[in-house]
Amino acid sequence: MAKIAIINPAFEVSYWGLEHAQKMMGYRANMPVASLPLLAALTPPEHEVVLIDENVEDIDYDMLADFDIVGITGMSVQRFRMEEILTELRAREMFVVAGGPWVTVEESYFESLVDVTFVGEAEVTWPQFLTEWENGTHSRRYEQAEKTDMTTIPTPRHDLLKNEHYMFGSLQFSRGCPFQCEFCDIIVTFGRRPRIKNASQIIDELNCLKAQGVKIGFIVDDNLIGNKKAIKPVLAEVARWQEENDYPMVFSTEASLDLCEDAELMELMARCNIQSVFIGIESPNEESLKETKKYQNVRERGGSIVEKVHIIQDFGIEVWCGLIVGFDNDTPEIFENQKTFIKQARITHAMIGLLHAIPKTPLYDRLKEEGRLDMSDQHEFGTNVIPKQMSREELLHGYLETMQHSYQPDVYFDRLDSLFLNRDFMFRTFRTEYFRKHKWLQVKQFSFFMAGFCVLFWRLMRGVPDKDLRKIYRRRIFGAMKSRFRSPSIFFFYTIKCAMHYHHYKMTTDMIEDPTKFVSSYGKSMRTDSPNHEHAHEPAGSCSSKTPVTVGALPIVKEVAACESNA
Template structure:
């Protein structure tokens, strides 16, 4: 029986990886990349497949030598580690296959080190390669010509992952986004026509995730609502599954800002138990949004961008966001503007990134033609974009100050308290008609939240080493418990926000204290001084500076698609 190893290399410490918070949760990594279990499901049964995630455990190269095929996937931020792994495998005479978003946009990067490379989606080409490999007639390069029919995608082999080590599970429902953001590589790889799985496929995956003990799941679609009409019946079936099983899974997802325009859609998301949504807001400056063709954020329907955010929050879904600095329209004033917008929006979690040009995107082509790309493989200014309205030093300093301001405890908790305490935010998912009719289920949920709150509070007080932060967290948590005592879900989520703040605050402080460790989207690792063993305990979906949206590690094919804030 041929044996296949599929590897996800280690990420560096990053914004979304929550590496410093993982010990508080008792986990080793944030979320598994979706490609590993799906590739295993696409592999014919006559092959043995073993999945390796270096973010959970170190690689054993002696063991990898025993496999007939060793396949790697990886994003741009993993490419240095990928290169190191590939070199070691080559020295040991392994048969090496490489896919992923990085080789998809830079297919010559690894030279002749790979026996086979995959470009784009691989639902068709992966089985094709395995058949040709067995016949001794495989090609060096595979690229799927047609977009995958999502109705044919099998249930991923979640059972082959070490699920107990992950904080969050991953689920993909659709691929593609209808918009045309200039910096986005999603539309390059997945196209602008959203493709959606059948509801039966989605509920089968939920059964699989639940069987592995996953109760928090991120829907990794780059824009869940890219096809609003088609997603609604799927959400109805997910809601029915939740009701049948007693609402065992809490979801987060990504969506575009036009979500606020459709009350029915928001209600269906709430009934499916989607409690938070990541939105690519990018900038409060309308000229910058128009420049990058983010037209969905500037159309007048629904009010201003700030009003649209508030509408989603007031409906009962928490908003996370992506913000970008470094657009051509940006001057040094943008940093204060971004900080004020973040405060006014009441958004606790913002991924602030430097604009970065990904190969094969319209932005990359334009800036290359203008001579405004730093083509080096390492970028000491945090981005390969040479800005137009300020110097590179000004951009980097302003970015670091924006990050520092965002996660200063007083500033962070001011935003958090404005939403959860002063404006008395309520999760709509827990106040739908189902819970009103099934009060025992509501009481059950509140009991779970109360127990979870106590456990997490103890962990926070026990494991956060900074005494000042512990005091701040204790003061803030006790205040919210007093203010929202009858809604335990609020102070449960609040204590989680404290744990997440610890990671963001520590990571940002280290960036500012030693800017030489600063990482760009395509730069070297921020903590390159750490050993492989130390890095193996770190899991992220991308660097904190990404203009890509790291939380959506969404590729279901061998090339894990490195997503952007395309929504």
């Protein structure tokens, strides 16, 4: 029997991390990386497993001396912290194994600091390694010959996590994406054929999360609707579970823009209580989209990109998005075009990132051949891409200015009001047949939302140190209450949006005041278009996540999460 510890290193402050809002609301992290509980579930029962997430607890190196195996996972933005941890573990002569997104694309990076390396998915190789380790025949490198059969994956051990320190939980339905975006490592690691779990597996995981008191979940799939035909019956079963259990959980996920083309699929998502989707828009510049082979965003069906976003919003699902600057077809005009796009699209939360070439992707190979890659480990201008139609200084300056503009209070709240107040936005979940037939849920909804609003408003006014911002938040919230007085849920959601604005505003202000800090910290990220960054979900060889896109209204505190999930 082996005593095993698996570590997820600390993250630095990021757009999706909501660290400033977390501190205000008393939490340590937004969500656990899904790899930890999955690796624990893949470990044969005769072994003891301890999960350590440095985002919610310190690493006790003296305690680790009692373990036979210490594993570490991590993505690109964690690589420097991973190296520090591995250096300490090596100095203490511990047996160390490493995997995750960063190791998968740069497997030699920690070569001198680890005993065993895992590349790619590890549902097969992790148990194989443990058996061989017991027999004294283990290898130094493991990589699965075939993609994981998703129907064989066990229920993750969410019970081993310190769930009370997270704002919400994570779960996974599928892996893979059918598209071919040049910059994306998802299709490199997981392939272009979406693989989906059985509905029974997902229901088991939902019951596990429910037993742990998790009320808010992020479905970490890189594209939940990659196989629309196959996912529909799965979503129907999840919807049935929600109805049978009086809607105990609320979800958010990632999907492609072609979601707008399928009303049946959107209705199923609403019945599942999926209230928001993160969509990789990337750019309003169609030539840039064609350049990067994001053809699904330029199809004529459904209209323009803005019109497609409006279709999803008008249906009753909030849209968050990722935008990228620095494509070959981008000129300095792209920054104003991005600002105009998110305003017209009524997208409150838009993560604007610098294009970054991830090793093993087609983009990386192409730019390396063209001599347009910064091959240093820490990039002076926040990205390893040398742009084609602007200088690196112009790209960085334009990026920072665009982020700062997007989260100025008046600009942010004008976008928010354009959707929630001017368009009378309401989540489709609350208008589904089940909710219409169960009037008592509407009463329960009213009570919970009002209670939740009071708690959140009090915490917001206590937690935001800037009195001018507090004044703005009060004015905006009271304006929303006046405008939508018949919809108490909006009071709750609007207050949450204020808390989230504080994080985005604080982070972007810090970036502008000290760009060098941004370059040395945020510039480490290999990909900033996605809340998952580099797949939140796989076991040792490919997963860990910084943060999810959050639920349409991101319930920040668990004591009022029921306002959304039980309504």
